[in-house]
Amino acid sequence: DAKTTQPNSMESNEEEPVHLPCNHSTISGTDYIHWYRQLPSQGPEYVIHGLTSNVNNRMASLAIAEDRKSSTLILHRATLRDAAVYYCILIADWIIFGKGTRLHILP
Amino acid sequence: GAGVSQSPRYKVAKRGQDVALRCDPISGHVSLFWYQQALGQGPEFLTYFQNEAQLDKSGLPSDRFFAERPEGSVSTLKIQRTQQEDSAVYLCASSLSYQGSGELFFGEGSRLTVL
Numbered sequence: 001d002a003k004t005t006q007p008n009s010m011e012s013n014e015e016e017p018v019h020l021p022c023n024h025s026t027i028s029g030t031d032y033i034h035w036y037r038q039l040p041s042q043g044p045e046y047v048i049h050g051l052t053s054n055v056n057n058r059m060a061s062l063a064i065a066e067d068r069k070s071s072t073l074i075l076h077r078a079t080l081r082d083a084a085v086y087y088c089i090l091i092a093d094w095i096i097f098g099k100g101t102r103l104h105i106l107p
Numbered sequence: 108g109a110g111v112s113q114s115p116r117y118k119v120a121k122r123g124q125d126v127a128l129r130c131d132p133i134s135g136h137v138s139l140f141w142y143q144q145a146l147g148q149g150p151e152f153l154t155y156f157q158n159e160a161q162l163d164k165s166g167l168p169s170d171r172f173f174a175e176r177p178e179g180s181v182s183t184l185k186i187q188r189t190q191q192e193d194s195a196v197y198l199c200a201s202s203l204s205y206q207g208s209g210e211l212f213f214g215e216g217s218r219l220t221v222l
Contacts, residue, residue: 032208043111043198043213044150087149091208095140095163097149 003027004088009102012078020073020101022088027068032091035062035073037084038100044087047073078105109133113199113214120189120221128184128217132201139182140211141174142198150198156182189221 005023012018024033032051036044048055048062050071055062061074075082087100112131120126132139138157142150143166152166158179167174171190176182186193196216202209 034210036211036213041215043200043215044211045213046210049208049210085149095152095155095166097142097151099149 003090003096004098006086006088006098006101008099009104011104011106012075013106014080015077018075018078018082018103020075020086020088020103021070022072023070024088024090025069027090030091033062033064033068033071034089034091035060036087036089036097037082038087039084044097047086049091078103080105080107111199111201111212111214113197113217115217116215118217118219120219122190122221123188124221125185125187126189126219128186128197128219130182130184130199130201130214132180132182132199133203133212134180136201136203136212138202138204139176140200140202141182141184142200143168144196144198144216146195153184153197186219189219191221194219194221 003026032049034049035047037047038044048057048060050062050064063072083105085100085102087097114129140155141153143153144150154174155163156176159176171187173185196218198216200211200213202211
């Protein structure tokens with residue numbers, strides 16, 4: 001069973017920020033939190049990962065709760081190309097993907 | 108190329124045929140994973156290699172599935188006597204790190220259809 005819980009789907013308007021939540025209440029101290037996304041007919045693509053501190057890269061930001069039991073992937077300005085299934089996985093559990101969140105972007 | 112390469116991209120097999128799917132990971136990557144992804148589902152873990160050693164094969168659904176990575180680089184996933192339920196996309200991923208702190212790089216997958 002996946003050790004992360006995500007909403008099945010979310011919608012956002014184009015050019016607005018998107019916050020994708022993930023719960024991982026059983027996370028252990030050495031687990032990294034990874035996010036991947038998968039566009040149709042493609043393999044998953046790395047987005048971002050972190051351990052304890054918030055992380056930023058050119059694609060997104062990752063906000064990690066102080067107790068590390070949840071995290072949020074932030075897309076600062078969604079575009080139509082960001083429509084995908086987003087997976088949150090724990091590094092010790094990186095062999096197990098959940099069903100992810102299907103993100104719909106409305107033009 | 109610089110990414111993970113999988114071949115063939117598409118394979119149609121008659122039930123009972125054997126198939127072999129190839130994965131060329133990024134050069135120097137220690138870890139290699141195989142996943143099976145059914146339509147509309149997330150990837151399901153099949154097996155994991157660290158160099159040439161197969162450290163975990165708990166996800167292989169039956170003894171008809173076999174994976175190898177003899178020289179610690181290219182890997183082959185073999186499915187014997189294919190069944191219709193084997194129809195899926197088979198994804199390969201590699202990672203530089205064996206400690207699990209590095210990102211996974213995925214190939215585009217091999218789509219297997221068993222008739």
